[in-house]
Amino acid sequence: MKRVENKVVIVTGGALGIGRETCLLLAKEGAKVAVTDLLAKEGQELVEEVNLSGGEAKxxxxDVSDEKEVEKVYAEVVKEFGKLNATVNNAGIAGVDKPTHDITEKEWDSVMNVNVKGVFFCTKHAIPHLQKSGNGSIVNLSSIYGLVGAGDLPPYHLQKVQLE
Ligand SMILES: NC(=O)c1ccc[n+]([C@@H]2O[C@H](COP(=O)([O-])OP(=O)(O)OC[C@H]3O[C@@H](n4cnc5c(N)ncnc54)[C@H](O)[C@@H]3O)[C@@H](O)[C@H]2O)c1
Structure with a gap:
């Protein structure tokens, strides 16, 4: 028995990096994986790789910062795969690497929109589907920068502290 046999999992920012590896491992362990990202080409290539190796992904x-799109996509995933068992809120950006006194409001907001509001939107729109499944998992990606301070990436530090 595989560890997540027949579980349906949404991974945000699933096309590259940690999200990509998460999708591959989930599929290998039997999950039906909804790979979601801004990057269609990379996401489609990953889906082909999963499906060619006997897994199931689409x-x-x-864009996790767009609540309407989050709501729509989470509903479409449930329509496609029949249920939702977990969301992996992986999508995140580092943002500008500047000292705090040089950061503009727009630069600050761009990190918060993805790393904070994105996690909120994906959690909010996952919960009703998880409740219908009877249980479920919500996985948020934090960082060492949520535990210790360093001299770079001020908005990223704040956001990852919030996820600890
Ligand atoms: N790489 C690290 O060392 C590290 C360490 C600690 C925590 N993290 C966290 O892990 C997560 C993934 O990091 P990574 O290094 O794999 O990043 P990455 O940059 O390699 O991949 C991030 C993915 O998220 C996608 N993305 C960006 N903005 C998005 C949006 N608005 N909506 C949907 N998708 C979006 C990108 O297209 C990309 O595919 C992030 O939350 C990051 O903060 C990473």
Whole structure:
């Protein structure tokens, strides 16, 4: 028995990096994986790789900072795969690497929109589907920068502290 046999999992920012590896491992362990990202080409390639190796995955374009798109995509995933068992709130950006006194409001907001509001939107719109499944998992990606301070990336530090 595989560890997540027949579980349906949405991974945000699933096309690259940690999200990509998460999708591959989930599929290998039997999950039906909704790969979601801004990057359609990379996401589709990953889906092909999963499906060719005997797993099950499908790609959706999803900008986690757009609540309407989050709501729509989470509903479409449930329509496609029949249920939702977990969301992996992986999508995140580092943002500008400047000292605090040089950061503009727009630069600050761009990190918060993805790393904070994105996690909120994906959690909010996952919960009703998880409740219908009877249980579920919400996985948020924090960082060492949520535990210790360093001299770079001020908005990223704040956001990862919030996820600790
Ligand atoms: N790489 C590290 O060393 C590290 C360490 C600690 C925590 N993390 C956290 O892990 C997560 C993934 O990091 P990574 O290094 O794999 O990043 P990455 O940059 O390699 O991949 C991030 C993915 O998120 C996608 N993305 C960006 N903005 C998005 C948006 N608005 N909506 C949907 N998708 C979006 C990107 O297209 C990309 O595919 C992040 O939350 C990051 O903060 C990473």
């Amino acid at each position: 790609f959706w374009h999803l």
